[in-house]
Amino acid sequence: MIRSPLFLRLFSAILISLGLFSAAAYVFSVPFIEEKAYEIERDASRTILDNVFELVSRIRGGLEEQRSTTVESYKTRLRDVLELAVGYIEHVHARADRGEITAEEARREAMEGLHAFRYGNGDYVWAIGYDSVILSHPSPDYQGRKSDDLRDNLGRHILPTIVATAKREGEGFQTYPWWRPNGDERAPKLSFFKDLPKRGIIVGTGAYLADVDAEVERRKAEAIEDLRQALRKLRIARTGYLYIFDSANRMIIHPNSNIEGTAFGDRLNSATGRPIAEDLKAAAARGEPLTYLWDKPDDPGNYAYEKISWVRHFEGFDWYIASSVYVDELRKSSVVLGNRILAIGMALMAAGSLLGYIAVRRLVWPLRRLADTAAQVRAGDLGAQSGIRRGDEIGLLASAFDGMVRQLRDTVATLDSRVRDRTAALAEAETRQRVILDAIPASIAGLDRDGRLTFANLRWAELVGRDKAEVIGRDLAAVVGRRAMAVLRPHLDRCLSGEVVTFEYAFPRDGRDIVTKTTLIPHRGEGGAEDGAVTGLFVLTLDITDEKQTERQLVEAQRLKAVGQLSGGLAHDFNNLLSIIIGNLAAAREHYATVKGLDAYLEPAQRAGRRGADITARLLAFSRQQPLKPEPIELCGLLRDMAVLLRRSFPSSIAIGVPEEGRECWTIADQTQLENALVNLAINARDAMPGGGRLDIAVGIRRVEDTLSFDEPVRPDDYLEIRVSDTGTGFTPEALARAVEPFFTTKALGSGLGLSMVYGFVKQSRGYLRIDSRPGEGTAVTLLLPRAEPVARLLDAEAATVEPLGGGWSGQLALVAEDNDDVRQVMRQQLVDLGFSVVEAASGDEAAELVEQIDGLSLLVSDIVMPGLSGVELARRARLLRPDMRVVLVSGFTVEYGDIPADAVILSKPWDKRDLVAAIGHAAQPAPA
Incomplete structure (x- = not known):
């Protein structure tokens, strides 16, 4: 039956159809793309870096030990192999000893048999005679070869050296260069050889040291992989991590596997302009951390985030091991599915119909039934059957055909079900x-x-x-407009040429400028290969308006801080000068009061000095260096009291609104400076309303949970909000940008220090300020100050008795510590006028020695800022030696010098004699319990 032509033709057709179906099913595939994500956490630790460094050192030591162990293992294996070979040689020669074969036959059989001794990585056994002729070698090129041209790297003969060593010591090891099998280059080879004097030959075997090195490299790769896995799991703080790169700036280990193996030497440190890798190496050489600015995964390209790296150089591998921590991700996923199933059923149906048609043409009438059945199947009736029941080839063919139709029906049903399932899955994936x-x-x-x-x-x-539905399919120029297209066109052309382009673009919308950051990514055909043609591009745009606004605010805050530091330094120097001027003018007026006409000159000079002191106080307020005494303040009551005074001094055309009675709002600030700040704002509002208007001072509690836009971003907390608004002329945009600069004013006779003082006081009080104003629409100044919990009201009990001017101090001994000679002279004279005997010191160290040496000191007057020992430390030491001594500390501005003694009194520069008397009187009071 198998040889029947009819059977063969039909059976071959069935096999072809099944083969086509199987091949189509085999090549069907569905691709998937999965996303990757990683996080970076911050705050690295030097201890962890040192531990990793020690771990790498141990890996290095382990590899060296492993190499030694591997070499010893190879030597042991060479001994074992050679023992087998020697045993084989002795076995063959034993036959000669028994007379079974001749000695020459035994020698030839033994040498030929050694060719079969192959093991390891192509290693073999060789034999040479005492004349250094190779007797056995698996390579015909060396068989029978003499040693004349076989030399090592130093030009010494290899084989004679082996012969001499073997005859002298019986056996031994030797390393020499030798050709690898089927190789053109020589490689170091370690051989073990043994002298068989009874047979007159030397037998040896060897292994290439490169195999040992390869084993060590394999172990090294395993160790690096173990280290990589360990470092990938290691996190420092929240997003910090460790990474390793070599001296060629190639990343060895990094939590992001995409970076491993790549060079990052072209990436620059935005702070220095140098490659970041070189800065890291320099930091390793110095043994210091590297601080630099870097971007974040959720803000790529914005190199504004501070990052710190500790780096150590491991010379054994020439690696740089670094930790990286951020000081303050977009997740993308995509799934692509495809479906190519429908054609399979069509191909099977066409193939079955064609083969059936050919069979009908080649067979006799009994096959017409099969042809009719095939036509029904072709028409789509997969339930049709031929009904032929015969025992010959036609019957077998009919039976096979009916079975094929049934199988086809089941296959089509299965394919239809799969198509429906895949279509639904594709629709769901597209929707998702x-x-x-x-x-x-x-x-x-x-x-x-x-x-x-x-x-x-x-x-x-x-x-x-x-x-969204409107823009799909439309030209970009018609959607964004010609003006925007003119800006975008150069970037689009660059992207279509294959370049990834990132740029910023600003445009107006709803009355404000929107700033965007756009990245254009080329889309390539032919599977997206780098050399594929660009068929289009993807546009990724981010709204960075808020980030730009925050950046501008930060720059402005830094500029004002620099101006404040300059102003504070100038004010401190002027305070010393004014202390000398005011003190000497007061002394002159007191001591020469009888000089006729002198007072007319001294009075204006004193007023000018006090005016200068007021200006320096405002400069210190702006620079946040004025001495403050923060305390809980009930602000609503304070404003109501202020309103009474303001209504009396302001024109009746200005209405004043303040919080109503019965309401309390508490904050922490210096009450005097807060009153000055509010009065300054009220006066500015009055001057902005020459024709009258309304001044409102509103107070409320504000809880900040998200970042607010003030002079700098507001940290989340509870604040007391003070809003001073007027209906005056307002600021121009140019004037508003410079409103808090010192000496900038829009008034003809203004000093330009009012708002500067307010700004400095607010910042020194850990608060925030914002000015909202438009020309002709008035101005609103909003202050945010730390909120305080209500405290019990106390009676105004600075009722501790202050000693009267010059009262009871005659004959007491005072110590004056001041590094400025003129200021010290003014202080000395005023104390002498008050009845004190005065001892002077030009530094804190000198004053400390005088406190230890002189008995009877009752008063210490010391400048805070002096060379050597500061005034605060001097006061602390004096208290330890003389607990009953009064202490008055003199300062031109607020600085951080540790904890000031609780009963020490601060006297601000410049001062007059009344300020000094009050300070000494307060210093006499007992410290609060």
């Missing part, structure tokens, strides 16, 4: 992808080479102010 794209906080779109939009998510459509 559309929802994800619309939910991503970024604007995403796609363009073809002609500039037509192929897709866009909801945020991109909202960005251009269009409906």
Whole structure:
């Protein structure tokens, strides 16, 4: 039956059909793309870096030990192999000893038999005679070869050296260069050989040391992989990590596997402009951490985040081991599915119909039934059967055909079910992808080479102010306009040429400028290969308006801080000068009061000195260096009291609104400076309303949970909000930008220090300030100060009795510590006028010695800032030696010098004699319990 031509033809057709089906099913595939994500956590630790460094050192030591162990293992194996070979040689020669074969036959059989001794990585056994002729070698090129041209790297003969060593010591090891099998280069080889004097030959075997090195390299690779796995699991703080790179700036180990093996030497440190890798190496050489600015995964390209790295150089591998920590991700996923199943069923049906048609033409009438049945099947009736029941080839053919139809019906049903399932899955995946794209906080779109939009998510459509369905298929220029297209065209051309382009673009919308950061990514055909043609591009746009605003505010705050530092330094120097001027003018007026006409000159000079002191106080307020005494303040009551005074001094055309009675709002600040700040704001409002208007001072509690836009970002907390608003002329944009600069004023007779003082006081009180103003619409100044819990009201009991001017101090001994000679002279004279005997010291160290040496000191007056020992430390030492001594500390501005003694009194520069008397009187009071 197998040889029947009819059977063979039909059976071959069935096999072909089944083969086509199997091949089609085999090549069907569905690709998937999965996302990757990693996080970076911050705050690295030097201890962890040292531990990793020690671990690498141990790995290095382990590899050296492993190499020694491996070499010893190879030597042991060489001994074992050679013992087998020697045993074989002795076995063959034993036959000659028994007379079974001749000695020459035994020698030839033994040498030929050694060719079969192959093991390891192509290693073999060789034999040489005492004349250094190779007797046995697996390579015909060396068989019978003499040693004349076989030399080592130093030109010494290899084989004679082996012969001499073997005859002298019986056996031994030797390393020499030798050709690898089927190789053109020589490699170091370690051989073990043994003298067989009874047979007159030397037998040896060897292994290439490169195999040993390869084993060590394999162990090294395993150790590096173990280290890589350990470092990938290691986190320092929240996002910090460890990484390793070599001296060629190639990343060896990094938590991000995409970076491993790549060179990052072209990446620059934005702070120095030098390659970041070189800065890391320099830091390792110095043994100091490297601080630099870097971007974050959720803010790529914005190199504004501070990062710290500790780096150590491991010379054994020439590695640099570094820790990296951030001081303050977009997740993308995509799934692509395909379906190519429907054609399989069509191909099977066409093949079955064609083969059936050919069979009908080649067979006799009994096959017509099969042809009719095949026609029904071709028409789609997969339930049709021929009904032929015969025992010959036609019957077998009919039976096979009916079975094929049934199988085809089941296959089509299965394929239809799969197609329905895959179609539903594709629809669900497309819907899910559309929802994800619309939910991503970024604007995403796609363009073809002609500039037509192929897709866009909801945020991109909202960005251009269009409906999402409206923009798909339209030209980009028609959507964004010609003006925007003129800006975008050069970037689009660069991207279509194959370059990834990132740029910023600003445009007006709803009355404000929107700043965006856009990245154009080329889309390539032919599977996306680098050399594939660019068929379109993807657009990724982020709204960075808030980030730009924050950046501008930060720059402005830094500028004002620099101006404040300069102003504070100048004010401190002027305070010393004014102390001398005011003190000497007061002394002159007191001592020469009888000189006729002198007072007319001294009075204006004293007023000018006090005016200068007021200016320096305002400069110190702006520079945040004025001495403050923060305390809980009930602000609403304070404002109501202030309103009474303001209504009396302001024109009746100005209405004043303050918080109503019965309401309390508490904050922590210096009450005097807060009153001065509010009065300054009220006076500015009055001057801005020459024709009258309304001044409102509103107070409320404000809880900040998200970042607010003030002079700098507001940290989340509870604050007391003070809003001073007027209906005056307002600021121009130019004037508003410089409103808090010292000496800037819009008034003809203004000093330009009012708002500067307010700004400095607010910042020194850990608060925030914002000015909202438009020309002709008035101004609103908002202050945020730390909120305080209500405290019990105390009676105004600075009722501790202050000693009267010059009262009871005659004959007492005072110590004056001041590094400025003129200031010290003024202080000395005023104390002498008050009845004190005065001892002077030009430094804190000198004053400390005088405190130890002189008995009877009752008063210490010391400048805070002096060379050597500071005034605060001097006061602390004096208290330890003389607990009853009064202490008055003199300062031109607020600085951090540790804890000031609780009963020490601060006297601000410049001062007059009344200030000094009050300070001494307060210093006499007991310290609060």
